Ligand SMILES: NC(=O)C1=CN([C@@H]2O[C@H](COP(=O)(O)OP(=O)(O)OC[C@H]3O[C@@H](n4cnc5c(N)ncnc54)[C@H](O)[C@@H]3O)[C@@H](O)[C@H]2O)C=CC1
């Protein structure tokens with residue numbers, strides 16, 4: 154269904170970018186599409202065409218979202234279409250916001266969750282391989298996000314592996330916000346926070362390279378009476394378990410903050426991180442910091458010319474090394490589980 158048909162391009166207007174949003178009628182999907190249409194994804198000069206992919210039972214809700222997008226009268230919105238078929242939804246797409254996933258239901262084993270999601274992300278990886286644009290790039294939001302990105306990449310052997318990433322920007326933002334609250338600084342006075350590993354409770358939000366107002370964060374924290382034990386016992390678990398805290402307090406999982414983080418992830422990946430700063434993204438490892446090649450693990454990255462490059466040569470103390478290894482081990486276990494179930498595609 155085309156809610157709004159493509160407009161005729163004018164010479165002054167760049168060619169619109171096709172953005173495929175999976176799970177578009179879900180909570181995060183609903184929060185993200187309006188901001189993408191408003192220019193928060195690719196900047197205020199870039200028109201977008203939205204492809205909303207949903208399950209048949211949520212198609213009508215997606216169609217309703219498309220009608221509302223039309224009612225937003227967004228100047229940058231070139232058109233909206235709703236799909237149930239992944240091949241059609243990814244045809245010509247340059248950006249994928251892979252949000253739709255199978256949630257864990259009561260009593261569901263971890264292996265079942267991985268298997269159910271592998272079904273979804275293998276279909277989508279194959280669809281990307283068949284018909285997405287040359288410059289296609291994706292952020293996987295749907296959990297388990299890192300392994301879902303790995304699975305999708307394995308089914309898209311013709312697409313460079315580094316184009317499939319997973320969202321840990323929300324964890325990065327959570328770490329920034331907690332450090333700001335503890336030190337009384339503004340978030341824009343903080344640099345050098347890094348999130349390593351899996352988007353799960355095993356993640357390692359790392360303050361050892363962070364600065365607050367140009368001073369080492371650990372020194373500034375010490376001035377507030379917060380020592381390394383505070384970092385280990387309070388800061389790290391608070392960030393790593395923030396999703397559960399939000400569910401407990403709000404009565405539902407993170408939605409607007411997750412949508413915001415996914416927009417920031419793609420925006421910075423395409424348009425670049427600000428000079429002298431880095432962010433955190435889960436990217437296919439190039440072997441940096443001993444993370445096995447290909448695993449989609451969170452790293453500190455700098456984005457330039459449309460590429461995300463892992464920040465090199467950071468010194469890791471023993472505590473950091475242990476925490477990173479623990480989270481990477483979990484990623485290896487997830488990969489081994491999907492491999493054993495025969496759910497990976499031709500690229501390993
Ligand atoms: N990486 C991160 O930082 C975060 C990840 N998440 C994850 O994001 C995902 C989405 O969260 P919500 O929007 O709150 O969930 P939701 O349940 O509200 O929406 C999910 C939507 O995906 C759709 N869907 C399921 N399978 C699909 C498929 N094969 N193709 C197309 N659509 C499909 C469903 O119909 C539903 O509308 C969850 O997996 C959640 O755990 C949530 C917050 C943060």
Ligand SMILES: O=C([O-])CC(=O)C(=O)O
Pocket residue numbers: 296323395396397399406407
């Ligand atoms: O567990 C969830 O569904 C939500 C999540 O990933 C988060 O808030 O970090």
